[in-house]
Amino acid sequence: MLTPEERTEIEAEFPHYPNRKAVCIDAMKIVQKHRGWLSDEALDDIGELLGMSSTDLDGVATFYNLLFRRPVGRHVIYLCDSVSCWIMGGDQQRNHICKRLGIASGETTADGRFTLLPVVCLGACDHAPVMMVDQDTHRDLTPEKIDQILEQYD
Amino acid sequence: MLYNKPDPQEVKVLTRRFGLENSASIDTYLATDGYQGFLKAREMTPDDIITEVKTSNLRGRGGAGFPTGMKWGFVPRTSPKPKYIVVNGDESEPGTCKDRLLIENDPHQLLEGMMIAGLAVDAHAGYVYIRGEYRYLIDILDKAIAEAYSRGWLGKNIQGTGFDFDVYTQTGAGAYECGEESALLESLEGKRGVPRIRPPFPAVSGAFQCPTVLNNVETYSAVPSILRDGGAAFASLGTPRNGGTRLFCLSGHINRPGVYELPMGFNLLRMIEEVGGGVWRGKKLKAVIPGGSSCPVLTADECDLAMDYDTLAKAKTMLGSGGVVVMDEDTCMVKAAMRIMRFYAHESCGWCIPCREGTAWLRKLLIRFHDGGGARSDIDLIGDVARNMLGRTFCPLGDAAAMPTISFVEKFRGEFEAHLAGRPCPHEHADHLALV
Ligand SMILES: Cc1cc2nc3c(=O)[nH]c(=O)nc-3n(C[C@H](O)[C@H](O)[C@H](O)COP(=O)(O)O)c2cc1C
Numbered sequence: 001m002l003t004p005e006e007r008t009e010i011e012a013e014f015p016h017y018p019n020r021k022a023v024c025i026d027a028m029k030i031v032q033k034h035r036g037w038l039s040d041e042a043l044d045d046i047g048e049l050l051g052m053s054s055t056d057l058d059g060v061a062t063f064y065n066l067l068f069r070r071p072v073g074r075h076v077i078y079l080c081d082s083v084s085c086w087i088m089g090g091d092q093q094r095n096h097i098c099k100r101l102g103i104a105s106g107e108t109t110a111d112g113r114f115t116l117l118p119v120v121c122l123g124a125c126d127h128a129p130v131m132m133v134d135q136d137t138h139r140d141l142t143p144e145k146i147d148q149i150l151e152q153y154d
Numbered sequence: 155m156l157y158n159k160p161d162p163q164e165v166k167v168l169t170r171r172f173g174l175e176n177s178a179s180i181d182t183y184l185a186t187d188g189y190q191g192f193l194k195a196r197e198m199t200p201d202d203i204i205t206e207v208k209t210s211n212l213r214g215r216g217g218a219g220f221p222t223g224m225k226w227g228f229v230p231r232t233s234p235k236p237k238y239i240v241v242n243g244d245e246s247e248p249g250t251c252k253d254r255l256l257i258e259n260d261p262h263q264l265l266e267g268m269m270i271a272g273l274a275v276d277a278h279a280g281y282v283y284i285r286g287e288y289r290y291l292i293d294i295l296d297k298a299i300a301e302a303y304s305r306g307w308l309g310k311n312i313q314g315t316g317f318d319f320d321v322y323t324q325t326g327a328g329a330y331e332c333g334e335e336s337a338l339l340e341s342l343e344g345k346r347g348v349p350r351i352r353p354p355f356p357a358v359s360g361a362f363q364c365p366t367v368l369n370n371v372e373t374y375s376a377v378p379s380i381l382r383d384g385g386a387a388f389a390s391l392g393t394p395r396n397g398g399t400r401l402f403c404l405s406g407h408i409n410r411p412g413v414y415e416l417p418m419g420f421n422l423l424r425m426i427e428e429v430g431g432g433v434w435r436g437k438k439l440k441a442v443i444p445g446g447s448s449c450p451v452l453t454a455d456e457c458d459l460a461m462d463y464d465t466l467a468k469a470k471t472m473l474g475s476g477g478v479v480v481m482d483e484d485t486c487m488v489k490a491a492m493r494i495m496r497f498y499a500h501e502s503c504g505w506c507i508p509c510r511e512g513t514a515w516l517r518k519l520l521i522r523f524h525d526g527g528g529a530r531s532d533i534d535l536i537g538d539v540a541r542n543m544l545g546r547t548f549c550p551l552g553d554a555a556a557m558p559t560i561s562f563v564e565k566f567r568g569e570f571e572a573h574l575a576g577r578p579c580p581h582e583h584a585d586h587l588a589l590v
Contacts, residue, residue: 004295005515017322018362021343022342022343022344028327029286059346063329063348064286064327064328065327066328069270082248082497083248083249083443083493084248084406084477087485087490096579120500121246121326121330122256123246123253123288124254125248125249125405126158126251126404126412128406
């Protein structure tokens, strides 16, 4: 079941669109915000409110990089994988993160603290290499800077 | 927040408020001619507004460079359905980092541009679609929208003019393909972001099957000044058929990377040397991607040209979204092609076969090739697979993947040959480009 809070947040989106189905991406993001990821049960809950099947919702969810159908860590590191960041040494930063956290791209640390995901250009190419941790963009990365940044998230 | 120092050669039209205190607030906006373009447009007929935009020679800043006034003119005059103004804020073309600055520093300029488009086509609602990774921009924009409502610059009967306009924001959920206009509209409607067959074009049947104007953030942001100061003034800043200024994003091996507003037609070499401070570490220039990773690469010898749509088309590349990526002499061109293809293969939406299969095979080929497992015939095969994608895909993502690949193979064939079977990448020693 959707919590009252989830429900209220989703319903607040209804007036912005001519139909309920259009709200589904927002709805999935809202539920993911509260639960960390989108389980089958979460899709059922959303589907009930929007009048959509969970198969339809699964089709939408699996299309998008930022909707998670598997559990992720408490913090998600999105490391830019595009050309400007590569040119500026992005691979070295990735290797540093992998070594430090003991995981490969796409994996979650054993303590559930971080998941590392490669992402498309983060639009801060003039300060490459770049990553986001949760909602925060971090620019001009170096191994030392990465160490400091990761300390901020527990 | 500003991320780089301005350059004296900049011509500040869209970025004129950048760096002002509270530049994103409605008070700053109103104190600096804000919403004057809208008030002027309100006194004009829709036809006159569209003519003014046509006169400005403004062309879409999202990539294709389509004339904006002409696009607005395609929207049917009367419609039994509502019409919509949609902003493409999906910015994810690698090398492009300008739309986020426009929203961050001057959100009201974007809102005013949307309202003027609303007047031009008789639309009363707009959506701003912003990529999911730019969540913080939604907070800035929502704040600007709330201010505009509370001060009577959005909502019913704006400033007593009798014009109604509402704006909603939506974030994407991470998909490059959602920057493609028809996929964006699908995503806006809560679906998988796959492209639609055209015609009908969005002007006739767009968001929720209603007539829709869809433009890039920078395109709308140029509109208030065009109405305020006149289309001719904007046009005169650029070159014939390429009006105004645009935001160029300089990245890569350059001394002063940043986003700079320069007149259309600014010389690329001067941009790199004078505005960007030249190639870093005293290195020589090897290649430049002139407009985001979808654009064919230019060799150092080809860079003495005017950065406008027509000149770059003549040079068989594109101005694209203004992302200028500079590569020094130590950059491996095979790896550059491989990294770019990895991106397209990951982001191909899978809807049509030539793109889904083509990008996947090219990725495989290029990775194998770069790793020293390539045969001479692979060089032609890479070009061949790419050429077979051109024009055969549902949306231009296939072309966007194929065109740069072809250019890398044709222009840097020698570097491909240097990677032939058993030979290690000759560039891997370069300290800033260490291999994975
Ligand atoms: C694969 C693909 C990705 C695109 N991504 C973007 C984007 O992120 N932002 C954008 O404004 N236009 C993007 N475009 C271009 C849009 O389809 C469309 O041409 C543009 O938004 C129209 O606005 P404009 O005329 O103001 O440029 C993309 C096109 C393709 C084929």
